[in-house]
Amino acid sequence: MVFPGHDVGEIDTPPALFVVYRHALRLGTVKTLVLGDRGAYQESATSAAAFGPPPVPAEQIVAVARDRLTGAGWTVYDPQVAERISCADKMCATRLAITDTTLVARRGDTILNASISSQTAADAAYLAVELHRAPPPLVVPAGVLGTLLGAVAGWWVFGWTSRRSAQRGAAVSILLGVAVVLWWLPVLLAVPSLLHHHLGEPHPAWHPFWEWLGQPAASLLFLVGSVCALLGLGLAAGTGRDRRADDHRG
Structure with missing residues (x-):
């Protein structure tokens, strides 16, 4: 005991x-x-x-x-x-x-x-x-792999959106810009605080990944950013359909 x-x-x-x-x-x-x-x-x-x-x-x-x-x-x-x-x-x-x-x-x-x-x-x-x-040992490599795959997928989605809305995409750009700010602002605030915390106290295991993303404290910002991103993707898809329809009529 x-x-x-x-x-x-x-x-x-x-x-x-x-x-x-x-x-x-x-x-x-x-x-x-x-x-x-x-x-x-x-x-x-x-x-x-x-x-x-x-x-x-x-x-x-x-x-x-x-x-x-x-x-x-x-x-x-x-x-x-x-x-x-x-x-x-x-x-x-x-x-x-x-x-x-x-x-x-x-x-x-x-x-x-x-x-x-x-x-x-x-x-x-x-x-x-x-x-x-403690978290299983596979959590770290799985997190690194997920981050890399997410970065590639995000790059592809934003590139696709930019091409679809190149001519009439001001609203799409604003919505996606707001989404990026709302997603990354909690990260910029949380990471320095958690690093200082980890360096100042012993930690047999690091804090879970979601805390480094500023969650759940900033979950409302994340949800609003997600709504903005979905609206932007929807407008980009609609813009692409409108352009194809104009080309067909022409």
Whole structure:
């Protein structure tokens, strides 16, 4: 046992591989994704927590957990320590310095994330543990291949659209331009933030690909861009038919 002497209570088992606020994706949660609720859609994890004041100092909890994980063959990363100030009462007359320590470890395809706090409130968790699966090794080459195929397909579609609407394609160009901006703007905002996050903390597995695309936080922009792209393709196809009809009458 990694955390001996700590009552973690019930173990929360996720209902699906990917969840929205710990619930399986369903029609009722689509609104949450479309309206850009950041971080709502994520990989699930089996979790448990212990509440109340820690029975021993948080540093001791971390030290024991590291020793037990290392002895069991886990790869343990350097703990990340953050300090914050909390209030001891509702009026915040007394301020308390609280230390939060994040411990990350991996063995095989299993990743453990543990958060240990020095807080002393009876209704707050001083220990939270999550276990989840790392992505399969084929995810990276599949993602690279999919990106290359998508780039080739996008180049071909935009080239086809440009040829079909060369003479009367102002509206088509505007629609496709808006689509490109709405698709790429979230990427330009998300990639620097995620890179900084990955470089600042240990990550046995990288964040899922959709987060690098700014999703689901920018899902509404993606959907609007998709509608613009489909309208542009429809106008381009119609322009091509009109041109063939004019050539036939001539």
